[in-house]
Amino acid sequence: MKIGVLKAYEGSLVALVPSIAAKMAKEGYEFIMEKGAGTNAFFTDGDYEAEGVRVADRETVFREGQLILADTKIPESEFPMISSGTIVVGRFNPLVEKAYCEKLEKAPFTVFSLDTVPRSSIAQSMDILSSLASLSGYMAVLSAANRFPGYFPMMTTAAGTVPPAKVMVVGAGVAGLQAIATARRLGAVVEAFDVRTAVKEEVQSLGARFIEVEGSTEDKGAGGYAVEQSEAYISRQKELIHERASKSDVIITTANIPGRKAPLLIEQATVAAMRPGSVIIDMAAVSGGNCALSKDQQEVDVNGVRIIGNSALFQQLPREASRLYSTNLYHFLKFILKDGIENMPFTHEIVQKTLIGELKAIKVAS
16 A cells, blocks of 8 residues: 655644554555645655655645645645545544535545544544653743743752742643653643543642542543533632642643533632732643633743743654654554555444544545
8 A cells, every 4th residue: 555644734743653564565555645745744765665654745645645645634635636545644623623624525535534533442642732842840840940930949059048949730631741740840830720630640640739629520422531521619619729829830721622622720810819920821721721811822921920821832842743653553553554555444434433524435445
């Protein structure tokens, strides 16, 4: 099978890294890759050619690829370049990019989006959201530390003792847990809040204090994600978060509900109560933000409190993010192609959850 790899239309990730290309080549796959596709992730065309990957222009990749690997959007103007029967795999965010994905549904090629992989044990190795969220949680702490005008660890000097930074992490999913672990490694005092009481032990195992608000609503069918809460709970939650946030040096927010507006957890009054020099990293900015004053892809200063809205901090680690993304794609392809492209397990949950629209006729021969 010949697999085509596109240069990202947005961002710096590449869907195939040289080490995965080498592994798949041994399994009988052939690759054709767009020139410069790996440049922004610090992989040269020569790195790929050394592993037997053919480098060509974008149009040739579309024409010859039986299966196309992408990152995010492929411009609609390029849809006619994709042959009928081709399989396209990427991360197209169908819960948010609904209008775009409706157009993908109508296209004559089959599309899979890995950001809707189910949260199941068999699909863990394909879970790109967890892979990238872990990197984002790490980068959130480093970004905050670079902006915070003090030390993260406690430091004893001849001039006296410098107290450790107080960090509050809101949302203890994959990104939040990585943020907790990173902040603790840097020596900060960390506390965390989450509506899911099931994560309490994980938070505490990392050395952080768990802030608990009684009466949360949980749903085991939500795939590990948070769900919407009652008005009474939200009111108690905001009071406690305001109390703790006003004493924090750094706040990192990661709370998201898939396909919905992010819950507002840090209100304007809370920001006003924080000390100048404090930092807020809002990782839910793209879906409305957990902080009332955050703006996606922007840094704003509110009376000395710096607020950074960035839902894709993993883009700052493009080499490692690409390696993880490529590995996730490898495991997905290995699963759907294990019995040959003509025998794809289209009734399996993994295929059904990631498929955009319906399975079209497959181009068996390249």
